[in-house]
Amino acid sequence: MSANERPSGQQPKTYDSAFLKACRREPVPHTPVWFMRQAGRSLPEYLKVREGIPMLESCMRPELVTEITLQPVRRHKVDAAIYFSDIVVPLKAIGVDLDIKPGVGPVVADPIRTRADLDRLRDLTPEDVWYVTEAMGMLTQELGSTPLIGFAGAPFTLASYLVEGGPSRNHEHTKALMYGDPQLWADLLDRLAEITSAFLKVQIEAGASAVQLFDSWVGALAPADYRRSVMPASAKVFDAVASYGVPRIHFGVGTGELLGLMGEAGADVVGVDWRVPMDEAARRVGPGKALQGNLDPAVLFSTREAVETKTREVLDAASDLEGHIFNLGHGVLPTTDPDALTRLVEFVHERTVR
Numbered sequence: 001m002s003a004n005e006r007p008s009g010q011q012p013k014t015y016d017s018a019f020l021k022a023c024r025r026e027p028v029p030h031t032p033v034w035f036m037r038q039a040g041r042s043l044p045e046y047l048k049v050r051e052g053i054p055m056l057e058s059c060m061r062p063e064l065v066t067e068i069t070l071q072p073v074r075r076h077k078v079d080a081a082i083y084f085s086d087i088v089v090p091l092k093a094i095g096v097d098l099d100i101k102p103g104v105g106p107v108v109a110d111p112i113r114t115r116a117d118l119d120r121l122r123d124l125t126p127e128d129v130w131y132v133t134e135a136m137g138m139l140t141q142e143l144g145s146t147p148l149i150g151f152a153g154a155p156f157t158l159a160s161y162l163v164e165g166g167p168s169r170n171h172e173h174t175k176a177l178m179y180g181d182p183q184l185w186a187d188l189l190d191r192l193a194e195i196t197s198a199f200l201k202v203q204i205e206a207g208a209s210a211v212q213l214f215d216s217w218v219g220a221l222a223p224a225d226y227r228r229s230v231m232p233a234s235a236k237v238f239d240a241v242a243s244y245g246v247p248r249i250h251f252g253v254g255t256g257e258l259l260g261l262m263g264e265a266g267a268d269v270v271g272v273d274w275r276v277p278m279d280e281a282a283r284r285v286g287p288g289k290a291l292q293g294n295l296d297p298a299v300l301f302s303t304r305e306a307v308e309t310k311t312r313e314v315l316d317a318a319s320d321l322e323g324h325i326f327n328l329g330h331g332v333l334p335t336t337d338p339d340a341l342t343r344l345v346e347f348v349h350e351r352t353v354r
C-alpha cells in the first residue's frame with residue numbers, strides 16, 4: 001500500500017484529520033499541534049487517577065490508560081492523542097526485570113553487557129501486551145476523528161537503558177560495547193529492532209493511525225557512528241511497519257547533526273528539537289518529509305508574550321515546509337502550567353487558519 005492510501009480499518013474522518021494530512025504533506029486547515037509527554041506530567045486530573053498506582057502498573061490497566069490518554073485531548077484540544085505508556089513497557093512485557101523510579105526513570109536490575117545477557121531478550125508476542133490491544137480498541141472508539149499516535153523506543157535508546165542499567169549522562173557502557181564488541185552490539189540492536197517492530201505492529205493493528213519512534217538519546221553519537229552502528233536497526237523497524245501505510249515519525253534530542261540520516265532511516269516525519277530552526281532542519285532533512293517541532297519546552301515557563309513571540313518564530317521558520325506538525329522540541333516538563341499548554345494550542349491554531 002502506498003503512503004497516500006487510507007489504511008484498511010481507519011475511518012475516513014481520522015484519515016482526513018489535520019494531523020495526518022500534515023504527516024502526508026497535504027494542505028491543512030490549520031497547523032496541527034500535539035505535545036510529546038502531553039499525557040501524564042502536570043495535569044491535576046492525571047495525578048489524581050495515578051494516586052497510589054506505580055507507573056508500570058498503570059500502563060497495564062486498559063481503562064486507566066484510556067482515561068489518561070484522553071485527558072490532554074479533552075483539556076487542550078490537541079490534534080492527536082499519544083498512547084499513555086512508556087518506552088520500557090515492551091521490555092518489561094518480555095520479562096526484563098526493570099522498574100520506573102519516580103523522578104529518575106527506568107532502572108534495570110541486571111544490565112545487558114554479554115552474549116549470555118542478550119540471550120535473555122526473547123521475542124515479543126501480541127499476548128505479552130494484551131492490555132495495549134484492549135486499551136487502543138477503547139481509545140479509537142472514544143477518540144472519533146482524533147488520531148491516536150502509537151510509539152516505541154528506538155533500538156539505540158532502549159539499548160542505552162539496558163546496557164547502562166538506568167538513565168545515563170555519558171552512555172559510557174553503551175559506547176564501550178558499541179566500539180569494543182561491534183558484533184554483540186549489532187546483534188543486540190537487531191534483537192531490539194525485532195521487539196520494537198512487533199510492538200509497533202500490535203499498536204497499528206489495534207488502531208494507531210501514526211507511530212513515533214523515540215530515539216531520545218541518540219544525539220550522543222557522531223553521524224559516522226550513527227550510520228554504521230544504529231541506522232541499520234532503526235531502518236529495520238521502519239521497514240517492518242512500512243506496508244501498513246501509517247506515517248512514521250522519528251525523534252531524538254540533540255540530533256541536529258543526525259537529522260538527514262534519521263530521515264534516511266525511513267521516517268515520513270522527522271522530529272526536531274529546539275536547537276535547530278525549522279527552515280534549517282528542512283534543509284538538512286531534504287525534500288519528501290514532513291517535520292515536527294520545535295518550541296523549547298522551557299519557554300512555557302516565561303511570560304505569555306514571550307511564549308507568543310517564540311511560537312511565532314517557530315511558525316515563521318516553518319512556513320515554507322512541505323508539512324509541519326507543531327510540537328515542543330522535547331517532552332512537556334513536569335511542572336509546566338497546564339493553562340500555558342492550552343493557550344499554546346489555541347494560539348497556533350488561530351495563527352495558522354487557512
Ligand SMILES: Cc1c2[nH]c(c1CCC(=O)O)Cc1[nH]c(c(CCC(=O)O)c1C)Cc1[nH]c(c(CCC(=O)O)c1C)Cc1[nH]c(c(C)c1CCC(=O)O)C2
Nearest residue numbers: 036037038039040055085086087102103104105214216331
Ligand atoms: C526516554 C523516554 C522514556 N519514556 C519515554 C521516552 C521518550 C520520550 C522522551 O525523550 O522524553 C516515552 C514516554 N513516557 C511516557 C509517555 C506517555 C505518553 C506521552 O504523554 O508522551 C511517553 C511517550 C510516560 C511516562 N514515563 C515516565 C513517567 C513518569 C512516571 C511517574 O509518574 O512516576 C510518565 C508519565 C517515566 C520515565 N520514563 C522514561 C523517563 C526518562 C522517565 C522520566 C522520569 C521522570 O521524569 O520522572 C524513559
